[in-house]
Structure formats: C-alpha cells, structure tokens
Amino acid sequence: MEKRHRRSTMLFSLLFLLMLVIAVGSFIFGVKIGVNKTEDRYKSDQEAAAVLKTAAPASQQDLVSFYNTVFLPYSEFQTKWLESERALSQGKLTKSESAFTKLAKLAKQQYVEAGTVNMQNIQLLGSAQTSYLRSLKLFGQAAEEAAAHAKKLKNADLSASIAADVNYKTAIKQQLAAQQLFYDGMLQWNASVDSSIPAHYSYNPNMKLAAWNKLPLIVKNKLMADQLKSVNALTEFYPQDLASRIDALVKGGQAAKLKLVTLSDAIHLLSDTNAVRSGDYDSSKTKLYAGEQLPVPFS
Template structure:
C-alpha cells in the first residue's frame, strides 16, 4: 500500500512540474511575441513620422520667408546695383567706371556675408539655393574686380563687352539662375503641402502646349518660368512671376492665338526678344489674373502699398 502511494505521488509530482514548465514557457513566449509586435508598431510609426516630416516640414511658409529676408534680399540688393551699373555703361556713361566696379566688388562681398548669416540646410532646396547665391555673390566680387582693372584701359563699349563675356561673370550669373530655380521649386513644394492637388515637383516637357499651361497652378507656372530663364541663361531684373504674368496676358487676351503661337517656349521667346517684360508686371496684373491664387506670403508677391 505504501509503495502504491509513493508511485502515485511521484507521478503527480512529475505531472505538476511538467505543467509548471509549460506554463512558464508559454508566459515568456507570449512576452516575446508581444515585445516584437510592439517594436514593429513603433518602428512603423517612426518611419511614417519621418516620411511626413521629410515631405512637409522642410517647406513651411516661415522657411520661405526667412530665406527671402536673409538670403534672397541681400543678393537682390546687389543685383539691382549691378544692373544699374550695366545700364550706365550701355548709355555711354563710363565716367568713374573704376570706382563704380570697386564699389560693386565691396558690396558683393558684404552681401555674401549677409546671405551666410542663417543656416537653411534643414530645407534641402533652400539650402542649395543659399549656397548658389553665396557662390554667385563671391564670383560677382571677382568679376567686379576684373572690370575695375579693365576700366582703366578700355572704352565703355569695349568694357561692356568685356564684362558680359568674362567667364567669372558668366559663372556668377549661372549660379544666380540656379539659386532662383531652386527657390521657386521650394515654393512649389510648399504649395503641395497646402493643396494636395498640386504636385510637389514638375518638369515641363520639351514642348509644353499653351492648352496645358492654362490649367496650371500659379506656383507651377512660376517654377516653369524660372526653368525657362535658367535654360536660356538669362539673368534679368524682373522676376520669373513677372514673366508668368506676361505669358498669361498674351494667352488670355487671344494675342498668342492671333500670332499662331502654340507653345510656352514660343511665347517666352517672343516676350524676351522684344523686351516686353518689366519688373512689377506681376503685381500690376495680380488683381485681374491672380486674385484667388495660392501664393506664399513673400514681399515680392504682396508689396506694400501706400
């Protein structure tokens, strides 16, 4: 009888231990599965957050405004002075050309320092535009120094030609056009975060028909005009959006049809070759053509009025 009880107790003990082992194993297995699922969920949420941040945050309106005041405006102030100097030369007013270009060289250096005062690298396109504008100003500094030296021995006609053909000047202009294109591309990315129907990127086909142009949002049109100016290596006193407004006026007035122009490039060629675009054209036609347009709150879109 005692032997039977001992066997029963032994079997009971073995069964209990086995059940305990299974229970503990199941418990830790459940913890492992739960931990892996939690990790996976947080990884997915982190990836989604990174994607959202990458697509939206870098191109907030405040970034565009900060860039305007700290990078674009210093460059623009220099560019206005440069064009004023070139205008004097074209009119034969070459007196004191040496000192004029020396002043431009100093101004370019000062404005390059101003444009370097902020870090725009968190917004890739704005960061690239900043670097391009700074390089442009430094090259303009060199071009002005070269022009100041040449002014002592060349007539105003020769000096004008010499400046326009100077490799340093041409490089400076190209960097400025690159920066302009990058800035307007950043505006397009911003508009895509505000209106989901607007693409964040757009590259026009080789032949962009006016029928397609008519349906574009204003920020797409402006970006296309920045592209057109860069392709033509045309550094201008007017903005890409001034060119946009002139294209729209020609199209909406029916003049493009009368002239048998069917592509955007053909219209742009006509406007540029006839010097039919001026700084301020956009703001003059804004109330008629772009009253409801989606635009960032930048001073050159919303100038102060007295």
C-alpha cells in the same frame, strides 16, 4: 684644353639631368595636389548631398525667412549690377572704375548679410543659399577685375571684357541655379499643403498654351525659373514676371490673335520685343490671379 672641354660637357649634362628630375618631380607633385583637391571637393559635394537628404522640407516660415534674408539682399546687388552694366553698354557710365569698385564692396556686404541665417538644414533652400553666396563672391571678383580693367578700357571694350570673364559667367550660372532651387522649394511647400498641386513639374517649351493656362501660378513660376536657367539669362525680371506676361497674352486674347500655340511661341515673342519688366507680376496679380492661392512669399 680637351680635359676642360670634357669637364664642361659633364657638368652641363649633370645640370640638365638635375633640372629634368626637378621638372618631373614638380609635375608629379602638381598632379598629386590637383587630385587631392578634386577628391576633397568630391567629398564636400558628397557630404552636402548627404545633409540635403536628411534635411527637413521647407515650411512657410522658412520660405519667408529665406526671401527676406537671402533673396532680397541678392536682388539688391543684382539690380545695382544690371544698372551699371546697362549704363556701361549705353556709354553713360562715366566713372567705370569707381562704379565697379562700389559693386565689389556691395557684393561683399550682401554676401555677409545673405549668410547671416543658416538655411543648410532645409531641403532645397540650403543649396539655394549656397549658390546665391557663391554667385555674390564671384560677382565681387568680376567687379574687382572690371574696376582694374576700367583704367585702360572704355565702354564697349570694358563690356566685352566683363562678358568674357570666367567669374562673371560662373556667377550668372550660380544665380540661376539658386533661383531655380528657391522656386522649386516654393512649389514643394505648396504641394505639401495643397494636394491638387504637383510636387514636381518639368519645363517643356512645347507645352500648349491651353495646358499652361490650367496650371496653378506656383507651377508656372517654377517652370519659368527652369526656362531662365536653360537659356543662361541674367535678367532684371523674375520668373513670376515672365509667367504673368504670358498669362496676360493668353487671358487677354492676344495669344490667339497672334496664333501663338506653344509656351515657346509666347516666350520668344516676349523676349524678342523686350516686353517683360521687373514688377510686371506685382502690377497685374490682382487682375490676373484673383481668387487663386498666391505662392508664398509672393502673395
């Protein structure tokens, strides 16, 4: 009996040691894989940075091509996503599973379309294309998750689930990064053909509206792309829409009457009152920017 007990104890000890060795080995192997992946990703980033340094600056034709082949397909998806998101929050999206399944399919379609023209040899636009593509891929994954959750969750719970989704959050960040790069590319091109326009201009929320009023539209658009990225906001409107609404406040005299002094004052007012809409720029550009050279491709 004692020998049998001793043999069982020894067998148990050997099995425990074997499991411990396997666990430690798996941990080390996992760490090694993780390190290799990180190094590969770092190398890829370095290679991308090297390509970007040697890439040619954007031309007017490049900007128009990017607008038509990358920006517009993405914008179409963004509009559909925001429509479904709004309908869901209002309790009007009766077939949530079907709606998000369609969005996942649309994201894949627009991903293919936005990648048909290779912009990687063009400064800023190559990085912008990459970020737009990443955003579409992540939104597609978020849509698939939302469609799966829609089988059990309804309205507010589903909205909360989407808002908490990591793919959704990262997709927004990628979209805003892409948008900023695109608008920066437009600014740099305009600066290359017009020496009065600065090639670089950083967003400052404390800028006085009097100083803002003297800036060219292309600079204002770039600053509003910076601003939207800084607040991590996915909106139905675009930087030029926000810029034109600020200009309407300033040039119409309302900013002075409301005692708005800084750029931040105006943005907060417009944001708090939901006063900016997609298409605001198009409907006001003839009135607000007559005689001003309009930025390509929003002329």
